[in-house]
Amino acid sequence: xxxxxxxKRRLAVALGDAAAAARAAGEISFDELPDFVIEAPRDKSHxxxxxxxxxxxxxxxxxxxxxxxxxxxxxxEIPQPGVARIEVAGPGFINFTLDQSWLLPxxxxxxxxDEHYGWSNIGQGVKVQVEFVSxxxxxxxxxxxARGAALGDSxxxxxxxxxxxxxxxxxxNDAGNQIENFGLSLEARYLQAFGQEAExxxxxxxxxxLVATVRHFIARYGDKYLDADPTLRREMLVRxxxxxxxxxxxxxxxxxxxxxxxxxxxxxxxxxxxxxRAITDLEKNGYIYEKDGAxxxxxxxxxxxxxxxxxxxxxxxxxFAADIAYHRNxxxxxxxxxxxxxxxxxxxxxxxxKGALQALGYDPxxxxxxxxxxxxxxxxxxxxxxSKRTGHYVTLNELIEEVxxxxxxxxxxxxxxxxxxxxxxDLARSQSADNPVYYVQYAHARICxxxxxxxxxxxxxxxxxxxxxxxxxEPAEVELIKQVASLPETVAGAALALEPHRLTRFAHDLxxxxxxxxxTCRVLADDPELCQARLVLVEATRxxxxxxxxxxxxxxxxxx
RNA sequence: GCGCCUGUAGCUCAGCUGGAUAGAGCAGCGGCCUUCUAAGCCGCGGGCCGCAGGUUCGAACCCUGCCAGGCGCGCCA
Numbered sequence: 001x002x003x004x005x006x007x008k009r010r011l012a013v014a015l016g017d018a019a020a021a022a023r024a025a026g027e028i029s030f031d032e033l034p035d036f037v038i039e040a041p042r043d044k045s046h047x048x049x050x051x052x053x054x055x056x057x058x059x060x061x062x063x064x065x066x067x068x069x070x071x072x073x074x075x076x077e078i079p080q081p082g083v084a085r086i087e088v089a090g091p092g093f094i095n096f097t098l099d100q101s102w103l104l105p106x107x108x109x110x111x112x113x114d115e116h117y118g119w120s121n122i123g124q125g126v127k128v129q130v131e132f133v134s135x136x137x138x139x140x141x142x143x144x145x146a147r148g149a150a151l152g153d154s155x156x157x158x159x160x161x162x163x164x165x166x167x168x169x170x171x172x173n174d175a176g177n178q179i180e181n182f183g184l185s186l187e188a189r190y191l192q193a194f195g196q197e198a199e200x201x202x203x204x205x206x207x208x209x210l211v212a213t214v215r216h217f218i219a220r221y222g223d224k225y226l227d228a229d230p231t232l233r234r235e236m237l238v239r240x241x242x243x244x245x246x247x248x249x250x251x252x253x254x255x256x257x258x259x260x261x262x263x264x265x266x267x268x269x270x271x272x273x274x275x276x277r278a279i280t281d282l283e284k285n286g287y288i289y290e291k292d293g294a295x296x297x298x299x300x301x302x303x304x305x306x307x308x309x310x311x312x313x314x315x316x317x318x319x320f321a322a323d324i325a326y327h328r329n330x331x332x333x334x335x336x337x338x339x340x341x342x343x344x345x346x347x348x349x350x351x352x353x354k355g356a357l358q359a360l361g362y363d364p365x366x367x368x369x370x371x372x373x374x375x376x377x378x379x380x381x382x383x384x385x386x387s388k389r390t391g392h393y394v395t396l397n398e399l400i401e402e403v404x405x406x407x408x409x410x411x412x413x414x415x416x417x418x419x420x421x422x423x424x425x426d427l428a429r430s431q432s433a434d435n436p437v438y439y440v441q442y443a444h445a446r447i448c449x450x451x452x453x454x455x456x457x458x459x460x461x462x463x464x465x466x467x468x469x470x471x472x473x474e475p476a477e478v479e480l481i482k483q484v485a486s487l488p489e490t491v492a493g494a495a496l497a498l499e500p501h502r503l504t505r506f507a508h509d510l511x512x513x514x515x516x517x518x519x520t521c522r523v524l525a526d527d528p529e530l531c532q533a534r535l536v537l538v539e540a541t542r543x544x545x546x547x548x549x550x551x552x553x554x555x556x557x558x559x560x
Numbered sequence: 561g562c563g564c565c566u567g568u569a570g571c572u573c574a575g576c577u578g579g580a581u582a583g584a585g586c587a588g589c590g591g592c593c594u595u596c597u598a599a600g601c602c603g604c605g606g607g608c609c610g611c612a613g614g615u616u617c618g619a620a621c622c623c624u625g626c627c628a629g630g631c632g633c634g635c636c637a
Contacts (some may be wrong), residue, residue: 043580053580055617065617091581136637157597177636203636294635305562305633312635319637347564348632373565374631415573418612422572427586427613433599434586442599450596493576505574508584519592519601560599 002488004149007082008038011096013316014077015053016105028071028551030060047085047095054092065092067386100479101470102476106485108464118487118547122495123164126231127334130156131132133253134171134342135527138182141252141396143375143423144343148445149396150412150553151259151372153339154500157551164493167335168260171326176319177268187243189214190233191403194226200290213241216341245290246489252397256405256482265426269325275317279310279358286360296322302355320405321351324356331362339498340369344418347371352526370498372417394425403428403435406554413552414504436508440549441557443511448544454535457524461539467532476517482546483510484537500552514541 015036022028036053054069061068070087076086085097111115132152135145141557153168173179173486192198201205215239225233246263253260282288282534287298293313297320300307310321329339331469340347351369354364358542377384377394384394399408411428414436415421427434451461472481487506494502523534546556 037579039579041574041580042583046580050579055579058617065588080612093580125575173637206637266583267594292635296635310633314635316635318635323637344631346637349637350564373564376630419573422564427572436585436598438599439585442597446597446600453596490576497577499576502576505584510576512584515600516602518596524596560597 001164002485003103003109004485004489005069005507006042007098007102011038011051012036013047015051015072015094016178018072018076019057022071025075027074027328028057028061028063028068029435030057034060040131041093041095046089046093047087047097049096049098050089050090051094051096054088054094054476058092068092069094100473102471103478103481103485104469106481107469107540110484110543111461111464111536114543115547115550117162118541119161119486120492121163122492123159123162126336127338128159128164128170128339129167129330129333129335129537130159130339130341131169131171131330132156133258134173135249136173136178137242137249138178139209139245141249142500143201143377143394143396143399146256146396146399146408147372147375147412148341148343149253149256149258149407151370151417151500153553154409154413154503154551155339155341155498157553158491158495158500158503161491161551164337166169167262168258169262169264170260172263172265172267173319174265174546175270175322176316179238183238185210186214186217186237187230187234190217190225190237193218194223195549210241211435213244216244252395252400255400256396257409264326266322266326269322269329270317270409272330274325275322275537279317279321282310282324282356282359283357285361289358297352297356299352299355302358303350304352304355308352320352320356323349324360327353327357328360328362331357333365336366338367340367341417342369342371344371344373359557368498370417373420375421375423377425379425384425399428400544406441406540407435407437408441409553410433410504411502416499416501437554438560440507440511440545441554442560443514444542444545444549444556445558445560446518447514447538447545450538451542453534454524459524459531459535461535462532464536468529469533469536471530471533472537474517474521476513476520478515479532480510480513480537480541483513484540486546487544492549503551507545507552510541510545510548513543 010372017124018034019028019033021029033055034053036051036056038049041050054072055065057068060064066088069092070302073086073088073094083096084099084101087093087095130152133141133145133148135141141149156166156168166246181201181204185200185206188198188200193214202413207457214237217237220240221236225236234511249360250260251546257421279288279413284299287301288310289296289298294309295311296307297310298307308320309318311317327338350369354367357367358364407428412421413424454460472478490502494500523531523538525531525534548557
């Protein structure tokens with residue numbers, strides 16, 4: 001528990017007691033203590049914390065909020081130590097102003113906790129799986145996949161930091177129709193390479209990358225499959241190409257700072273009988289019927305408009321059937337929470353998958369789907385349409401090369417997932433300082449520079465308890481400490497909401513407060529005592545910045 | 561037609577789950593480098609929070625109805 005959270009708790013308890021005391025004294029009446037909040041007011045003149053309890057009690061008490069507030073304050077046992085002033089303000093807020101030094105203990109704590117500062121154990125070791133990207137292994141990753149990668153990885157980081165046991169997983173769509181198409185496309189390219197007449201199917205994969213893949217195939221196997229049985233030929237081509245494509249995907253994700261724990265094959269679900277078993281069990285539970293030669297799942301029993309086909313007329317199970325088996329498999333592997341990062345174009349899939357899981361006896365609430373709106377690319381003020389089929393899209397590889405991993409990751413996570421992301425390629429390509437990530441990284445580099453210089457002068461960051469932290473009285477110092485102190489709450493809140501974009505805002509604010517501090521306060525000051533105190537503050541800021549950047553998957557450079 | 565998401569400053573977006581005078585970045589204008597990194601700091605201008613009702617002490621946030629944009633509604637994935 002961190003200082004801010006602890007203080008809020010203490011104030012809340014004291015207010016609750018005050019309410020009870022005021023009631024006992026007959027000054028106000030209420031049945032049940034409402035759920036009130038203690039929060040930091042936006043305006044500093046309103047103190048360090050404000051409580052809205054009086055406003056919430058006013059109706060039950062049949063008195064004006066300000067009267068209730070006055071009664072509460074009269075009966076308030078002032079929580080010690082630390083509260084310097086209490087006042088009733090505005091419509092009935094109770095504002096608390098704390099002693100100037102109340103936050104100082106956070107600095108030794110930051111230095112002591114170091115790379116774990118901001119972390120917590122809210123998750124209590126609960127097993128969580130985060131599945132993200134899971135792109136078709138038939139090509140390169142595009143901007144949508146990139147957003148999913150940045151988002152999913154940061155969410156996984158957040159959950160790890162809050163005490164969950166996290167597994168990152170990539171679901172490989174190596175079965176079904178698109179693989180058929182993939183095989184036909186590869187085959188066409190193979191035959192073309194030997195001068196034969198062949199065409200990539202209209203709904204096949206037209207990207208130039210397949211030509212290269214086939215070239216690699218030929219380098220190994222030559223014309224061995226030119227006159228072979230087409231089924232075998234396609235199988236060999238697909239096997240080879242999948243391996244190559246997956247290796248490339250794995251590599252680019254690694255370059256993006258994303259490393260998976262598990263790569264899970266869809267084909268395995270078919271081969272192991274898991275898909276068949278899921279269908280049998282749904283049937284057992286009475287959610288399956290046959291119509292037009294196909295097997296249907298009664299999604300309409302779960303509020304869906306239409307039922308869904310699980311097994312086609314031709315006897316092949318649908319993607320949906322495999323997905324049901326897959327998600328059941330996740331639960332069977334012991335994950336309490338299962339989180340999927342999906343593009344918004346899959347939103348229609350959510351309810352029926354939850355329905356199917358419920359039909360299998362699982363609590364559908366254990367599956368959480370984070371939907372992200374699609375990325376729209378702009379270039380020269382024009383929308384750039386992305387399409388895998390035409391082979392016309394900007395890849396993650398290109399993105400990393402042109403704007404760099406740090407900027408790309410920061411950019412993708414900066415927006416909340418349900419807002420549409422407009423990616424201006426011209427701006428990104430310009431590699432200008434406009435990119436907010438540089439602003440944050442620059443603060444870190446500046447701190448490192450101060451610490452380097454201090455070291456050259458024989459000054460080290462002192463043990464925090466030996467420094468006279470009470471000297472940190474400048475407004476810029478106080479504000480900086482406050483921000484440093486609020487990291488644990490920010491991390492916990494972002495993890496709870498699965499919203500890593502809150503981290504970018506925090507990082508920006510922290511950098512901004514540091515830059516202000518830097519121009520107002522000289523760290524390597526003439527006064528040795530003040531210098532020591534400021535070295536502690538600067539070190540705590542460095543740790544906080546580095547930790548939040550780590551969660552974002554962005555490096556914290558020591559020089560820029 | 562139905563469902564989901566979005567609509568906040570010229571542009572791109574925040575707004576901590578209903579709080580006090582709605583905030584950043586970019587763009588514009590004006591200042592600040594002989595001392596720890598100017599990729600920085602300080603200041604100024606800029607808003608019917610899409611529209612209209614409702615809920616309550618209090619609404620950008622919750623409810624209803626419209627309007628606009630995106631996405632989905634396949635025996636594709």
